[in-house]
Amino acid sequence: MTYEKYASEVYYITKKAGNIIMDYYNGKIEVLLKKDESPVTAADIAANKYILQELATLAPDIPIVSEENTEEENKNAAKGGLFWLVDPLDGTKSYIKKTGEFTVNIALIKGDKPEGGAIFVPAKKTGYFTAEDGNAYKQEQDGLPTQIRVRPLPEDGVVVVASKSHRTPETDEYIEKLPKVKEIVSASSSVKLCLIAEGTADVYPRFGRTMEWDIAAGHAVLNAAGGKVLNTDGSEFIYAKEDFANPFFVASA
Incomplete structure (x- = not known):
C-alpha cells in the first residue's frame, strides 16, 4: 500500500491543522461566502494552506484535491488515479456556531478507493486514523492510540x-x-x-x-x-x- 509510508505524518498534519483552526476559534469568526453560497472562514483558508504545503513536501508527486481548491484544480489533480483528498475544516457551519463538531479530514485515494486516512476533531483533541500496520486507531487527548474495531450487531438493538x-x-x-x-x-x-x-x-x-x-x-x-x-x-x-x-x-x- 502507498499510504502506509505516509500514515504517521498525515495524522500529525491533521493535528497541526486542527491547532491552527483552534487559534481562530476563540476570537470573532468572520464569514465569507464562496461562489456556491457556502460559508468559508479564515480558519478554513489557513488550515488548507498549511495542509497543502505539508502534503506537497511529504509527497511531491501526489496531487491534491481539496474542498477549498478550484474546480479546475481538483479535476486536474484527480486525473492520475492517485491523489490526496482533503477537507481542511469539515463542518464550517458548526465551527461558526461554535458547537465543537468540526474536523480535519485527509485521505489518500488510489484508483477509486480510499487507501488510508486521518481525521482530527480539534475541539475535543481526538483523532482517528489508519496506521502503518493497516489497522484503525483512536487517540484521545495526549493518550496512547488504541486500536478500534467494529462490533457485532447488538441483540438489544x-x-x-x-x-x-x-x-x-x-x-x-x-x-x-x-x-x-x-x-x-x-x-x-x-x-x-x-x-x-x-x-x-x-x-x-x-x-x-x-x-x-x-x-x-x-x-x-x-x-x-x-x-x-x-x-x-x-x-x-x-x-x-x-x-x-x-x-x-x-x-x-
Missing part, C-alpha cells in the same frame, strides 16, 4: 448515527425499517463513520448531499476497522467521480 440538521424523509424511512433501533445519535459526517469503526454505533444511512472530501478519511478508517460503505442499492461506493459529489449511501459494521 442497533445504534444509528444520523444528522440533526440534515435528516431527510428518506433517512427517517430507512431507520423505521430497521428491525430494532436502540438509539439515534448525531455527529459530524466523518465522525459518524468513526463511531461505527470504534464500535459505539452500527449504521449510518445518508440520504442527503455530501462530497467525497466529507467522508473519504472516515471511510478509510471504517474499512480498516472491518466496516463498509455501500451505495443504497448495495453496490460498491467509489471515489474520483467527475464532480466529487456522493450518491446516497449506507455505512455499517
